[in-house]
Amino acid sequence: MSTSTIIRFENVTKQYDNDAAVLDNVSFEMERGKFYTLLGPSGCGKTTILRLISGLVEASHGKIYINDKLVNDVPANKRQVNTVFQDYALFPHLNVFENVAFGLRVKKLKNADIQKKVQEALRFVNLEAYENREISEMSGGQRQRVAIARAIVNEPEVLLLDEPLSALDLKLRTEMQYELRELQRRLGITFVFVTHDQEEALAMSDEIFVINKGKIQQRGVPTDIYDEPINRFVADFIGESNIIQGKMLRDFVVQFDGKEFECVDQGFNPNESVEVVIRPEDLEITTKEKGHLKVKVDSQLFRGVHYEICGYDENGNEWIVHSTKKAVVGEEIGLYFEPEAIHVMRLGETEEEFDARLEAYDDQGVENGN
Amino acid sequence: MELNNNGQERIKKAALLSIIPGLGQFYNKQPFKGVVFLAIFFVFIIQMATFGIEAMTGLFTLGVTPGQDHSLFMLIEGSLQLLILAIFLILYAINIYDAKRVATLASIGIKTNKSFIDIMKNVYQNGFSYLLALPAYAAMIFAIVFPVLVTVLTAFTNYDFYHIPPANLVDWVGFDTFKDIFFLSSYRDSFMAVLSWTVIWTFAATTLQIVIGVFTAVVLNQKFIKGRRFFGIIFLLPWAVPAFITIMSFSNMFNDSIGAINTQVIPLLNHLPFIDIDAISWKTDPFWTKIAIIMIQGWLGFPFIYVLVSGILQSIPEDLYEAAKIDGANAIQRFRTITMPAIFAIATPIFVTQYTGNFNNFSMIYLFNEGGPGSVGAGAGSTDILISWIYKLTTGTSPQYNVAAAVTIMISIIVIGISLLVFKKTKAFEMED
Ligand SMILES: Nc1ncnc2c1ncn2[C@@H]1O[C@H](COP(=O)(O)OP(=O)(O)OP(=O)(O)O)[C@@H](O)[C@H]1O
Ligand SMILES: [Mg+2]
Numbered sequence: 001m002s003t004s005t006i007i008r009f010e011n012v013t014k015q016y017d018n019d020a021a022v023l024d025n026v027s028f029e030m031e032r033g034k035f036y037t038l039l040g041p042s043g044c045g046k047t048t049i050l051r052l053i054s055g056l057v058e059a060s061h062g063k064i065y066i067n068d069k070l071v072n073d074v075p076a077n078k079r080q081v082n083t084v085f086q087d088y089a090l091f092p093h094l095n096v097f098e099n100v101a102f103g104l105r106v107k108k109l110k111n112a113d114i115q116k117k118v119q120e121a122l123r124f125v126n127l128e129a130y131e132n133r134e135i136s137e138m139s140g141g142q143r144q145r146v147a148i149a150r151a152i153v154n155e156p157e158v159l160l161l162d163e164p165l166s167a168l169d170l171k172l173r174t175e176m177q178y179e180l181r182e183l184q185r186r187l188g189i190t191f192v193f194v195t196h197d198q199e200e201a202l203a204m205s206d207e208i209f210v211i212n213k214g215k216i217q218q219r220g221v222p223t224d225i226y227d228e229p230i231n232r233f234v235a236d237f238i239g240e241s242n243i244i245q246g247k248m249l250r251d252f253v254v255q256f257d258g259k260e261f262e263c264v265d266q267g268f269n270p271n272e273s274v275e276v277v278i279r280p281e282d283l284e285i286t287t288k289e290k291g292h293l294k295v296k297v298d299s300q301l302f303r304g305v306h307y308e309i310c311g312y313d314e315n316g317n318e319w320i321v322h323s324t325k326k327a328v329v330g331e332e333i334g335l336y337f338e339p340e341a342i343h344v345m346r347l348g349e350t351e352e353e354f355d356a357r358l359e360a361y362d363d364q365g366v367e368n369g370n
Numbered sequence: 371m372e373l374n375n376n377g378q379e380r381i382k383k384a385a386l387l388s389i390i391p392g393l394g395q396f397y398n399k400q401p402f403k404g405v406v407f408l409a410i411f412f413v414f415i416i417q418m419a420t421f422g423i424e425a426m427t428g429l430f431t432l433g434v435t436p437g438q439d440h441s442l443f444m445l446i447e448g449s450l451q452l453l454i455l456a457i458f459l460i461l462y463a464i465n466i467y468d469a470k471r472v473a474t475l476a477s478i479g480i481k482t483n484k485s486f487i488d489i490m491k492n493v494y495q496n497g498f499s500y501l502l503a504l505p506a507y508a509a510m511i512f513a514i515v516f517p518v519l520v521t522v523l524t525a526f527t528n529y530d531f532y533h534i535p536p537a538n539l540v541d542w543v544g545f546d547t548f549k550d551i552f553f554l555s556s557y558r559d560s561f562m563a564v565l566s567w568t569v570i571w572t573f574a575a576t577t578l579q580i581v582i583g584v585f586t587a588v589v590l591n592q593k594f595i596k597g598r599r600f601f602g603i604i605f606l607l608p609w610a611v612p613a614f615i616t617i618m619s620f621s622n623m624f625n626d627s628i629g630a631i632n633t634q635v636i637p638l639l640n641h642l643p644f645i646d647i648d649a650i651s652w653k654t655d656p657f658w659t660k661i662a663i664i665m666i667q668g669w670l671g672f673p674f675i676y677v678l679v680s681g682i683l684q685s686i687p688e689d690l691y692e693a694a695k696i697d698g699a700n701a702i703q704r705f706r707t708i709t710m711p712a713i714f715a716i717a718t719p720i721f722v723t724q725y726t727g728n729f730n731n732f733s734m735i736y737l738f739n740e741g742g743p744g745s746v747g748a749g750a751g752s753t754d755i756l757i758s759w760i761y762k763l764t765t766g767t768s769p770q771y772n773v774a775a776a777v778t779i780m781i782s783i784i785v786i787g788i789s790l791l792v793f794k795k796t797k798a799f800e801m802e803d
Binding site: 054055056076077081082083085086087088089091092093094102103106107150154 | 687689690692693694695696697698699703707708711712715
């Protein structure tokens with residue numbers, strides 16, 4: 001734990017009534033001033049984590065710290081945390097100004113101070129001119145901003161955002177992604193952002209927590225999570241992947257699809273069973289002769305940026321390829337890939353073991369370099 | 371646009387000619403229209419000659435020979451004739467307007483419909499919605515405007531038990547009845563007594579039922595309460611039984627000498643320590659009668675409010691409360707800033723109808739104790755409200771139809787005025803969707 005830690009979960013478990021645990025013995029730390037994303041499928045416990053941080057629900061077991069202070073028994077309004085709700089949760093009978101001023105009025109601030117703070121918050125979200133509008137007269141994106149202004153006007157140290165963009169259309173959504181990221185930089189506070197959209201998570205975050213079934217599967221910066229997923233779930237959830245059973249013959253050599261391939265992974269037992277990931281965009285279409293794999297094209301979709309080509313090799317494994325080149329359905333093509341494109345995953349490896357293994361050969365790499 | 375002298379002349383001529391309906395249309399070369407207007411005019415003349423003139427003079431005099439002229443029939447026939455006259459005047463105005471408009475169009479060179487077919491086409495295209503609504507308007511005039519007109523006119527006569535036609539004549543007395551109600555001490559005191567009790571009753575009973583309804587809905591909406599559904603069903607019982615049955619059984623229960631309240635409930639309560647209540651004169655003491663009917667109405671009226679508000683509460687997103695909680699709002703602040711506005715935004719119009727409903731809640735007042743006990747003069751009992759007083763004024767042994775009509779007018783003005791005011795106000799914070 002360092003002084004820059006703002007939120008810390010220690011073995012936190014959450015159960016509703018006597019049902020199975022919704023969050024199962026979760027521990028993590030979050031640093032001040034960073035943009036965190038909780039990513040996972042529906043019902044995995046993302047909202048539950050936010051509600052635990054904000055104090056709207058209590059942990060069944062474990063300890064929650066904010067600013068190094070145990071907050072398990074601190075009520076929601078005494079934590080330096082504010083929330084932007086998915087459906088905005090704006091008060092329909094109050095206008096924009098009064099919605100933003102709500103928390104300040106509850107705290108009985110002077111009118112002049114309220115005026116100043118609300119205007120500042122509205123300026124932050126580019127809504128200066130909308131003070132006297134009714135909520136019903138605002139568009140979806142504008143309501144979103146009002147909700148953000150209402151949260152930041154209380155000067156929280158942590159802002160929790162529960163799928164704030166899911167109700168917006170694609171274009172507005174992309175726009176708001178930039179704006180949110182920019183807002184977080186300007187405010188310099190910690191954002192904890194929930195989404196089940198992996199592209200959104202990759203684009204916006206300093207760090208991503210991938211969650212499944214109440215457990216954190218993997219945490220790390222977007223590129224690490226994308227390039228080195230810890231297991232099948234993460235590989236599948238973050239972007240599209242070709243995942244295939246294989247065997248690690250020895251360091252730097254993996255066998256799958258009946259062939260041996262050179263790779264960059266090491267630290268496995270000889271002949272260990274593994275899963276191999278190759279991203280669709282790392283596969284290159286060539287002639288049958290030049291390819292590592294021979295694949296018969298089964299279907300092809302135009303996705304705008306690229307074609308998504310789906311085919312089967314002679315052993316019946318499915319391969320998805322993203323290519324700017326077009327293929328012909330029914331034809332046999334060759335697939336080529338570099339050793340770096342292969343990512344080998346150990347079966348049932350925990351996050352700690354995974355990190356330790358990666359670290360071990362990073363060190364080795366440094367030694368070798370010497 | 372500029373009109374040359376020629377055109378001006380033409381419009382003037384068309385307008386002047388149509389002083390006799392139809393001539394303006396003939397001048398505009400629209401003979402079909404002209405025939406229609408002229409026919410209407412002739413029908414009106416004939417109607418006036420055979421029936422109308424007599425009816426109008428009858429309305430004016432209300433009869434001259436007692437025993438022969440029936441003032442009431444003359445009043446009714448006269449009112450009918452007034453409506454016919456009004457309809458004709460409207461058609462007459464349309465006739466002049468039409469002649470002028472067609473002449474204007476023609477003089478600036480716009481082609482007007484000359485043939486029968488063209489005119490029918492035009493009516494079909496532009497006037498179809500009016501044509502469709504015509505029967506509804508006609509029905510409205512005779513089903514609503516006509517009786518209202520008769521009532522209003524009655525208020526300006528001396529139609530009471532001294533002047534029952536055909537034995538006696540009824541006469542116009544102008545505002546005398548209103549003057550009596552407001553200034554003649556005997557009437558004024560009864561009127562003020564009834565009016566003030568009506569207002570107190572309306573506010574006390576309606577507010578009570580709304581408060582109980584909102585309170586039960588809010589309490590039963592709390593998640594930690596067990597058996598909410600069971601309570602919900604129990605609360606619907608008062609609603610399920612027809613009101614007049616409930617009122618009559620309550621009326622029996624509150625009977626001074628043999629009712630269950632005095633013979634069983636109060637003795638039972640007296641077993642409790644520190645409580646010692648005598649039998650209460652529910653039916654003979656005006657104060658206790660008033661207390662009883664307000665309580666019974668609260669009991670009768672709250673289930674509806676409960677159902678209404680429960681629905682509204684369930685539609686308030688839980689997020690709103692959580693957002694307020696995070697901002698530090700306590701339970702009372704949350705109720706005031708989230709729950710109350712949500713309820714009022716939706717239910718205000720219905721609350722208003724509850725108030726106006728109790729303002730005219732005849733069955734509660736009349737079935738419980740027939741407006742009694744006692745009397746505040748002019749036939750009104752101490753718990754009579756305006757509507758039950760009107761009933762007594764028109765049905766008793768010495769009816770005063772003119773007073774009843776005058777009070778009816780005042781009730782209508784009050785109810786309509788308040789409703790309009792409140793509905794207009796609620797529009798101001800009308801919600802989206
Ligand atoms: N009040 C509650 N009582 C019982 N179970 C609950 C309650 N709230 C949430 N759960 C359960 O907890 C689990 C996790 O819920 P949570 O809301 O954290 O999911 P989520 O990751 O936010 O999903 P989504 O992406 O759909 O919002 C779900 O299985 C849900 O059914
Ligand atoms: Mg959620």
